[in-house]
Amino acid sequence: MHLCQVAPYVTYPPRMGGDHRTHGLVKEFPVEGDTVVRYCQGGSPAMYKSLDLRRRVQITDGYEERRHLHPLHEVIKAPMLLGYPNLLASHALRLASDGLDEMLADADVVLAREPWQTPYILDHTTEETPVVFSSHNVETERFGDIHQPLFDEHVEARVDTLERRSVEESDAIICTSDRDARVYREQYDPGGPIIVAPNGTYESALREHRPNSDGAIQVRERYDIPSTATVCLFMGSNYKPNVEAAEATVDVARRMQGAQPQVHFLIMGSVGNALDESSLPEHVTTTGYVEANFEAHFDAADIALNPMLSGGGTNIKLIDYFARSLPVISTPFGVRGIAVEEDRHLCVAEIDDFPNAIKRLRDDPVRRENIGENARKLAADQYTWEAASRKVRDRIYELFGPF
Structure with missing residues (x-):
């Protein structure tokens, strides 16, 4: 053909x-x-x-x-x-x-x-x-x-x-x-x-999470992220629904300012270019478009965020998170069209409850690991x-x- x-x-x-x-x-x-x-x-x-x-x-x-x-x-x-x-x-x-x-x-x-x-x-x-x-x-x-x-x-x-x-x-x-x-x-x-x-996602992207890899350590050092902080990753291009989600991520970060143990928010991709850098809290980092050490940014994260509130189709970023064995917190809108089971493949929360959902995952590393592993298997089998x-x-x- x-x-x-x-x-x-x-x-x-x-x-x-x-x-x-x-x-x-x-x-x-x-x-x-x-x-x-x-x-x-x-x-x-x-x-x-x-x-x-x-x-x-x-x-x-x-x-x-x-x-x-x-x-x-x-x-x-x-x-x-x-x-x-x-x-x-x-x-x-x-x-x-x-x-x-x-x-x-x-x-x-x-x-x-x-x-x-x-x-x-x-x-x-x-x-x-x-x-x-x-x-x-x-x-x-x-x-x-x-x-x-x-x-x-x-x-x-x-x-x-x-x-x-x-x-x-x-x-x-x-x-x-x-x-x-x-x-x-x-x-x-x-x-x-x-x-x-x-x-x-691509079959080549399917892998276990490597939080202690050299690349993950280098990413944390590059952005001056404390080694003890829980890193929450949001990834997206400079596209209106992603910008809306990035702004929601910043709002969540403001509500968690001063939380202990510390939570750091890493906004990866060109969506960060749409944010006002001067107004971001200290525990929010934007990377811009990432080409070098792309995979290391996933390894540097402990939790992935999918705070989508609008848009069409299904979220490719969600499957990208799954492929890297990252536990995800998503809005109900963000999981539309994807066959997931709540608390098995990811956590679902309204945006107002994201801080509590982050704290629950932060404090339960075994749950994080289980959800990430189940999500990777789902991506490999179906996506x-x-x-x-x-x-x-x-x-x-x-x-x-x-x-």
């Missing part, structure tokens, strides 16, 4: 949750002998920062990313900085597509990430070429709470139009959970079968990108093969 995947911006190497899903869902196709070529409509901030202006990236044998770095594609993303969806992506492709039509014509199957580019893809593929809509969130939910001047109703209506067409006119849909599949069936009239492929990719590939062959 020759698969053409279409993404709204550069994906590889994956840095944010959406990038990991885009890459993870096709990761095993080349392993099984298929070919994957990904069209990326414009670059990413990380790519430009690193001055990586390559137009083609060979990821592995049979797996290539092609990047259309056109100024138009960068301009239309500007509203996303204000929290708006990428509503103009399909229109921009009609003006600048740089070989996408040829890629669509050569494909046995087209996989479209999110609804923003899907209208163009549906209009430029033949009836013989299946189009699979790959959903990362129920976008009408994700953007349903936009409160920007003048554009509320217009944005919501446009998101609904794009998502409706993507769900109803595609030949199959991939979504992150049974819950999202149910919402699509209730809200729209799906044009094809729905494949549930949950968010996950890896490799397993999701194989499932998607098998279903595409069942539905549309042979190729």
